[in-house]
Amino acid sequence: MKARSLRFGIVAVLLLVTALGLQVRPHSPPPHLCSLPSQIDDWTGTGPVLDQQTLDILGPGEFVFRDYENARQPQPGIGLQIAYLPIRRAGDISSENRLTHGPQVPFSREVAHITRPDGSSFAVNRYVFSNWGGRRLVLSWFQAHGRAVASEDWAKYYLAYDWIRMNRSDGGIVRLATPMLDGESPEAAQARMMKLGSQLLPLLDRCIPR
Numbered sequence: 001m002k003a004r005s006l007r008f009g010i011v012a013v014l015l016l017v018t019a020l021g022l023q024v025r026p027h028s029p030p031p032h033l034c035s036l037p038s039q040i041d042d043w044t045g046t047g048p049v050l051d052q053q054t055l056d057i058l059g060p061g062e063f064v065f066r067d068y069e070n071a072r073q074p075q076p077g078i079g080l081q082i083a084y085l086p087i088r089r090a091g092d093i094s095s096e097n098r099l100t101h102g103p104q105v106p107f108s109r110e111v112a113h114i115t116r117p118d119g120s121s122f123a124v125n126r127y128v129f130s131n132w133g134g135r136r137l138v139l140s141w142f143q144a145h146g147r148a149v150a151s152e153d154w155a156k157y158y159l160a161y162d163w164i165r166m167n168r169s170d171g172g173i174v175r176l177a178t179p180m181l182d183g184e185s186p187e188a189a190q191a192r193m194m195k196l197g198s199q200l201l202p203l204l205d206r207c208i209p210r
Contacts, residue, residue, distance in 0.1 A: 036064060036082075036207050043068040043196050045080065061085045068196055076179040078196050084172045084208060107135070108186070111150055114139065114194060116201050123150040128186055135180040137189040139197075144171025146210040172208040176200075 038045040045066035050058075064082040112126040127138040141148050142155040145162055149155050155171075163169050176197050180189045 036203055040199050042070045042072045078193055079177040081175040082172055086170045117198055122148045125150045126186060136177060137180050137186055138175055138177045140175040143174050143208050
C-alpha cells in the first residue's frame with residue numbers, strides 16, 4: 001500500500017513539473033527572414049512586396065519570394081521561396097500548401113542530397129517540372145530548429161517531438177528553383193543551383209529560428 005502511494009506521489013510530482021515547465025517555456029522566437037540578404041557575392045535577389053490580399057491567402061507566417069540573378073554569369077536565375085509558420089499543423093506538412101508549384105504536375109520526383117559548406121549533407125525532395133516553356137528543377141525541404149528533412153513522415157514526427165520537448169510547433173518550408181538548360185540533367189542543374197544554394201544554407205539556418 002505504501003509502495004503504491006509512493007509511486008502515485010512520484011507520478012503526480014512529475015506531471016506537475018511537466019505542466020509548469022510547459023507554461024514557463026518561451027513561445028516561438030520571432031522569425032528573422034527579413035534579415036536574409038538580397039546581395040550574396042555577385043548574386044542579386046529581387047522579389048515582390050506581398051500585398052495584404054496575398055498575405056491573407058497565405059495565412060499567418062512570414063514569407064520570402066526572391067529571384068537571384070548573377071550579372072557575371074549568363075545562366076538561368078535561381079528562385080528562393082520560404083514560408084515560416086509560427087504554428088504548424090500536420091496539414092501544412094502534408095500539402096506544403098503555403099508555397100505552391102502552381103497548376104503543374106511534376107515530370108519526375110525523387111530524393112536527392114545537398115551538401116552544406118561544412119561538408120555535412122541532408123535529404124531534399126527534387127522535382128522536375130515540364131511545360132510548354134521548358135523544364136524547371138525544384139528542391140524543397142522542411143526546416144525547423146536547426147534540422148532539415150525531406151520526408152513528410154519525419155517532418156510530422158519532429159513536429160510532435162518538438163511540441164512535447166520545447167512546446168514549439170514553428171518551422172519553415174524552403175524551395176529553390178531554376179529553369180533547366182536544353183539537355184541539362186537534374187544532377188547538373190542541381191550542381192549549378194548549389195553555387196548559390198550552398199551560400200544560402202548557413203543564412204537560412206540563422207534566419208529560421210532554431
